[in-house]
Amino acid sequence: MIGVFDSGVGGLTVLEALAAELPCEHFVYLGDTARLPYGTKSAETVVRYALQATGALMQYPLKCLVIACNTASAVSLPAIRERMANVPVIGVIEPGAEAACAASRSGRIAVIATEGTVRGAAYEEAIRRRRADVRLTALPAPLFVALAEEGVCEGPIAEAVAHHYLDPLFAAPRRPDTLVLGCTHFPMLIQAIRAAVGAQVTIVDSAQTTARHVRRTLREAGLAAAGGQGSLRLLATDAPQRFARIGSRFLERPIEAHEVELVDL
Ligand code: DGL
Secondary structure (H helix, E strand, C coil), rough: CEEEECCCCCCCHHHHHHHCCCCEEEEEEEEECCCCCCCCHHHHHHHHHHHHHHHCCCCCCEEEEECCCHHHHHHHHHHHHHHHHCCCCCCCCEEEEHHHHHHHCCHHHHHHHHHHHHHHHHHHHHHHHHHCCEEEEECCCCCCHHHHHCCCCCHHHHHHHHHHHHHHHHHHHCCCCCCECCCHHHHHHHHHHHHHHHCCEEEHHCCCCHHHHHHHHHHHHHHHHHCCCCCCEECCCHHHHHHHHHHHHHHHHCCHHHHHHCCCC
């Protein structure tokens, strides 16, 4: 089984990409909806929550763990790897950084994320490790999280918020040529974000790049499923009905509340 962990429903964008890339795999997804959001919390608290979620997922026969949450990936990956020493643990930051470095010609890259991810500077480190010439701007864009959860992903409000965050960066003459969506929720707002930055900017969706990275890792480790029909088990730490309602949009398929198992960490 492949474990996927997020602070809530946002990681379903990563799960959707994983399921498309790996249709024969069995997934167990844990959304820590009782303690969402992680993006505004201290690194110490996020590490503690992430280790508890990891502990819950370790009850399943995991061959790989994906930290779908950017904030948790940014601050807790080393601690989780230490806890799960025998299984590959993959976060969303490194694949996103790799794709951004490969895509950028000018070396000007922007990352939008939660406050916690920006503060943790993990994208900066991962990008600079690959390309010392990069000029990186990392910007918190917390309103996008609320908009995505409320389903306000297109139209004048979403576009106004996208312009509010992105115009100061992308209206400038030496603007970035690459934008990393460094938060699980942001792919939901891709149209508004695209309208604000224009057609020339490469947008890196870390859900897609992570899914490809997981596929490569499993194949190289000889752990990929040989065939058969994949499956999905959904766990949440609070409000399964809300998880199902909002999660349906993120996963782009209907989720029934009874499909979501309530778990306590
Ligand atoms: N999943 C979080 C992330 O990708 C966004 C939501 C939250 O703040 O918990 O950073």
